Amino acid sequence: METQKSYEVQTTGTLYLVPTPIGNLGDMTFRAVEVLKEVDWIASEDTRNTRKLLTHFDILTQQLSFHEHNTQERIPQLIAMLESGESIAQVSDAGMPSISDPGHELVQACIEASIPVVPLPGANAGITALIASGLTPQPFTFIGFLKRKKKDQRAQWKALEQKEETMIFYESPYRLKETIENLAAVLGEERRVVICRELTKRYEEFVRGNAKDVLEWLNQKTVKGEICLLVEGNQNPEAVVEKEPFPEDLKEHVEIVMQEEDVSSKDAIKQVAKLRNRKKQEVYQAYHEI
Template sequence: MNIQKSYREHSSGTLYLVPTPIGNLGDMTYRAVDTLKEVDVIASEDTRNTRKLLNHFDITTPQISFHEHNTQERIPQLVDRLLAGESIAQVSDAGMPSISDPGHELVVASIESGIPVVPLPGANAGLTALIASGLSPQPFTFIGFLKRKKKDQVAQWELLKNKTETLIFYESPHRLRDMIKNLESVLGSERQVVICRELTKRYEEFIRGNAAEVLEWLQETEVKGEICVMVAGNSHPIEEATTIFPSDMKEHVQLLIDEEEISSKEAIKKVAKIRQIKKQEVYQLFHEL
């Protein structure tokens, strides 16, 4: 069990999770600026990108790179610095750290070391797009990026097709058309879709319609910029049939023998598969005296 009182005195430093603007620098909060000025070091996903932000707000705090390719190397270094009393702000290139960006593993390591982790509120592309989408804002499920290969992505859509809540995704412009094609093939042409492009920036744009309409628009349009996709939940989900079987395993085997007129060997194999246990376990129980 772990109980954190964020603002009491600690022997260690504090890890601050600082959101950065997703496009419009005016969305940077006063608290975020002050925190970045006050910490000992900023762990940045891309130090060159963050330098532009720091220069804009006259922040001179030194940076250290912290991205998906050096996570395992950096985490022990950052935890040691925190334990030594330094405070660190972690930032991603845009939006909230850990949301489709580096950060989660550092948070876990800090918690395990007894270091306080303090989040700051701020810009988040998924929620910002959701409230203007016109789709139901709650409940929702944030998925992030889908898998890239068509086979894997279609399998993901199959798992999501009966979800009743609004679904939120991030996607790159050059994969967007294929994403909507795969969506339509599984969820159907009438499923409502909203694409938000270049959120908070000058060319911010919302494309709202059903899957077929949105796909037709994509066939005729070259899409650029940061993309957030929202998909309406299924208003008429198909309930998957649940198999009810006897709690007693011997009875279950005998039931299959009687109803399906199969051998005990075949029945034992089926019961093991249904209950997701080893065949030997079912065999021993069925043949015990």
């Protein structure tokens, strides 16, 4: 267990998690600008991209690159700087750090080293999309990016099929059509979805409808820009039937498997052994009463 008093006098520096605009620079907060000016370093996902933001707000603080490809190398360096008393602001290219962006591992490392981690509130694409989607805003589940391969993604949709809460995803515009096709195939064509495109930017657009209608719309469009996809939760979830515990008698269990799955005693013995983490020979002897 550990506790953190964020604003007590510290012997170390502080890691600030600073959100940046997801499109419109006007969404930068006064506090975010102030922190970026006051810290010793800014750890940026892309220093070139962040430079544009810093220039716009006349922020002169020096940057260090911190992205998914140099995380393991950079974290010890950042921890050493923080332990020496320097403060660091971590930013991603857009929105909140650590959400589908680098940062989580750095936060964990700071907590382990008893270095304060101070989050700032600000822009977030998922929540911004949710409140304008028209879908039930609470409860909701943030999933992030889906698996890319068709088979894997359909298995993922299947695992999410019974969820009753609104689900939030990020998706590439180039994979969006296939994603909706997979969704419709598994969750059904009537499941309501909302495509939120280019949030806070000039070409912001919301497409609301069931999976079938949205898919027809996608067949006629070339979609570009940043995409946030929201999916309605299951309004009629199936009741979860609790499985009966295994029968105490191994022979009885083998007979049940043979009957329910219409398999031979040999195959049933293999299944029972695997299900119960028992040796096949042990199940075989019990079944044949050896």
